[in-house]
Amino acid sequence: MNNSKPKKIRDPIIKGKRFFFGEIKINALIFLFVVLFLSTPFQLSAKVTGTCANCHTMHNSQGGVNVGAGPNDNLMTTLNGATDACVGCHSASSGATWKDPVTNAPIVWNTSEPTFNTQKGLAGGNFYWVGAGDNSKGHNVYGIAGADSLTTAPGKTPAGCTNSCHTTLAAAPSSQNSNRGGCRGCHVFTFHHEDNGVYRFLKGHGEGASLPIDPASKNITSFPDYVTGVEDNDWEQETAIDHNSYKGTTTIYDTDGSALTTYKTMTAFCSGCHGIFHGNYNDITGRGMGSSTPWRRHPTDIALPTTTEYNGYNPETAYNAEAPVAWTNPSVPARAGAVVMCLSCHRPHGSAQPDMLRWAYSDMDVGTTDPNKAGHGCFVCHTQKDGL
Amino acid sequence: MRKTLMTVCMVLLSVVLTYGLANAVVTGVCSTCHTMHDSQGGADQGASGTQGYLLTGGCYACHTTGGASGAPKIDGTADNTGTGSGALSDAGGDVNAGGADQDTRHDIVPADTFAMTPPGYTSGLTWTNQKVTCDGTFGCHGKHGATPGVKGLHHTGSGSAYRFLYVQAGNTGADGTAVNGLESTTWEAGGALTSDHNVYDSDGGDSISSFCANCHGGFHAPGNTGAASPFTRHPTDEEAVVANIDGAGWAFSSAEIDQTPMGFTSAQITAGMVTTDATTGTPYTTGNGKAICLSCHRAHGSAEKDLLRFTYSSMNAGNSTNNTGCETCHVAQR
Known part of the structure; x- marks a missing residue:
């Protein structure tokens, strides 16, 4: 992560040129290839694969009893005791789970505080906080949180x-x-x-x-x-x-x-x-x-x-x-x-x-040199507003 | 010359017997099924004790191993060489294919103790400790208001009702409405073929799915499955498979019609459709085939849980090596 001023930016292209014009051209080429490879976003195929029964139930009935809440649109199974099929598949009780181990579904609601990365959630964030009752910290989504004011x-x-x-x-x-x-x-x-x-x-x-x-x-x-x-x-x-x-x-x-x-x-x-x-x-x-x-x-x-x-x-x-x-x-x-x-x-x-x-707005303190605040949040773009 | 005549007669007799039964009109030697006094040489005949209608045994006795010759078997014996789901079965399936697992069949096997209200049952009968019976009030075959339900039907044939099946909406105790359909000459023994297979009705109140809804009504009809996509339970008699699900991927082959049969309209059945859409004159691939209960299930039983034609746990989206079962119709998930 880089959140510094221009003078602190380490440009890998410049480094690559240095190698290229140096004595070890092969290494430079390899380096460039690796940089290009890593800097190109991996495109994820969103197409779901796997066992149909992981997500679907044909009649919402097994052994004469309902499989879960429902029946639901598209014959979806409601997992994890959820009231909504989407939530059921995309939630987990453990804060360490970011991908369902069976369905590979991305987890967007951990009912325990997420711990699987420093940002405490995947790209879209996590419903943990709003699910725990803080209406200001998430969209109030059916099956996770009731309506707010x-x-x-x-x-x-x-x-x-x-x-x-x-x-x-x-x-x-x-x-x-x-x-x-x-x-x-x-x-x-x-x-x-x-x-x-x-x-x-x-x-x-x-x-x-x-x-x-x-x-x-x-x-x-x-x-x-x-x-x-x-x-x-x-x-x-x-x-x-x-x-x-x-x-x-x-x-x-x-x-x-x-x-x-x-x-x-x-x-x-x-x-x-x-x-x-x-x-x-x-x-x-x-x-x-x-x-x-x-x-x-x-x-x-x-x-x-x-x-x-x-x-x-x-x-x-x-x-x-x-x-x-x-x-x-x-x-x-x-x-x-x-x-x-x-x-x-x-x-x-x-x-x-x-x-x-994505950050604590109250930490956005103009002129700050606090390493926990400077270079973060607003100051990533507004690079001259912090004290660095 | 005499031997030749005998041989011809034997062949003709076997043909007559075979095709007579294929129409579900029983023909042949009376004593194959009936005994006049339940006594021969001083010994009891067939099942222990006398039986109604002078029969040598009950339904299950004739339609299982050792039963009356020519009667289709439902326990994986005799004529059965079907290919469905890896089990040897006729179109309706095999009650023994799942071994001791009672979840693989309707609980008509004498040893079964399993007795529950049918999944999806809505109203009508009281099922306390009641197993499914072959016919009658709690049964599948025959008129629901008659005792026995199949009385006389073996000699009138399936022209009166497809496989002696009657829809009885609401379980009112009435006989019900005859199910429509066309029957394979061999009950699909050896597997359904493009040239010889059952043709199921999938519209109106005389469809095979309407029949299943006698007991499993909660799984059928728009009020329970949804009337259009997104469905909440898998639809039956509603969604045209080719037009709405499959596109160009569904090919009418013996394997596919055996693994995942579709239902068709009453008009098509009336027109005598067997291998082509009688309305358009073209193969099924451009027809109006709809998913029916039997697209996934075998009515008697199979080797799979829930009487399925395929292993549900093996249905794996995105796995190009398995294009059967669900993915026979859901081609996009292959």
């Missing part, structure tokens, strides 16, 4: 849907959310048995859709409102070797419902419920983030500048998973294509910090 998603676009998942993710699947309650509020359509390019099953329900959601809008050719990206093969259980590569754009857009189709960015997806925090550009009513400095809200889907203090963070050569960026081309990350996004600061499932932040 919020009556709608923070930053919800006023013109958006007035019920359903935009109001709460804590409601059970019902006609009010087209049976998309809980996890399916974000992972609207899942493609466990397909490798179709939909990043982490983050697919919209089709532009302008109303309840009930038309099942036909699952078709990604007819309704291409989905996120793209390159997925780490261990979902960032570790980030020293490789990491996710998110999709972003530097094109200015409003949250009018078409951005996800057009740009397929992570931020456009988040804007589906939290649109006020991204758009509406030039809206004099106070909505949106503005269109240029001075920003009214922290910008997202905006280029990480290559000038001033931002030049101190080169995610192409020194990617910091504590403050990830998106890329205009996730398959070929380049400094010029680095983009600030929602997930630069937040973990969508939850974290140990209020507002699902």
Whole structure:
């Protein structure tokens, strides 16, 4: 992890050149190959393989008794005593488990505090804290946490849907959310048995859709409102070797419902419920983030500048998973294509910090030289705001 | 010349017997099944004691080892050389294929002590310590309001009801509605073939799945499985396999029709479909075949838990070496 100023950046390309022009050219070539290999994100095939019975039950009946809560959509088994099939497969009681040992499903809710890495969760974070009762530290998802005091998603676009998942993710699947309650509020359509390019099953329900959601809008050719990206093969259980590569754009857009189709960015997806925090550009009513400095809200889907203090963070050569960026081309990350996004600061499932932040906002102390604060959080990008 | 005539007669007799039974209309020597006084040479005939309708034994006695010649066997003996699930069985399966494991069959084997309310049972009968019987009120074959349920049916044949099966919605005690279907000439002994296999009905109230729902109703019908994707229980009589699941991957072969048979429409059955879709005149691959209970299960029993046609624990998505069972239809999961 690198969170230092430009002078501290160790550029492996420069090191490679030194070798190349030195006496041991073979070693230099090997070194370059290794660097290239390690810096290229491993693309994980999200297509599920394995024994059908691990996840499915044909009639939710065995020996004359129900297999679990249900029956559930798509004949899913509800594991681990959960009330929701998604939660059952993607949860674990041990804090050390990050991948289900039987199904290989990534664990997003450890009912004991996660211990499998320093960030205490996979890339999307962990529901442990909100599941334990702290509503500020995760999305309140059905099967994990009940509804909090919020009556709608923070930053919800006023013109958006007035019920359903935009109001709460804590409601059970019902006609009010087209049976998309809980996890399916974000992972609207899942493609466990397909490798179709939909990043982490983050697919919209089709532009302008109303309840009930038309099942036909699952078709990604007819309704291409989905996120793209390159997925780490261990979902960032570790980030020293490789990491996710998110999709972003530097094109200015409003949250009018078409951005996800057009740009397929992570931020456009988040804007589906939290649109006020991204758009509406030039809206004099106070909505949106503005269109240029001075920003009214922290910008997202905006280029990480290559000038001033931002030049101190080169995610192409020194990617910091504590403050990830998106890329205009996730398959070929380049400094010029680095983009600030929602997930630069937040973990969508939850974290140990209020507002699902990746770090303690209260530790962001301008001028600090405290090694636990300086170079972290906001200061990864805002490199001249700490005291280093 | 005399020997030749004898040989021809023997051959003709065997053919007549074979095809007579294939239509489920029993023909042949009366004494094969009946005894007039349960006495011959001063000895008891067949099963101990006299039997109703002058039979030499009950249902199970005739349809298991040593039973009446020509009667299809349900215990893996005699004519059975089927290929389903590694067991030797007719279309309905083999009650002994699973050995002592009672989870592999309907509990009609005399030694079975297993007696439970049928999984998915909704309402109607009281199943206290009641095993499944071959026919009658708690049975599968015959009219549910008659005693015995199969009375007379052996001599009227499956033209009256496919394999003497009747749908009795709600278990009201009425005889029920005859199940529709076309029967293999050999009950699929040796395995179903593209040229000779059962054809099951998968629409309306006379389908084979509606019949199974007599006892397992909670696993059938839109109210229990969902009416469309996403289903909450595996649908039967609802989803057209080729159109909605498989795409181009399902090939109509003897192996596939044996491992995972589909059901078809009443109209197709009425038209006499056996190897092709009678509506379109093309092979099954472009038909309207739907998943039915028997797509996965063998009614009598199999070597697998839950009377399955395949080993459920071996159904492994993404394993290209196993394209049977679930993956016969779910081609995308191969």
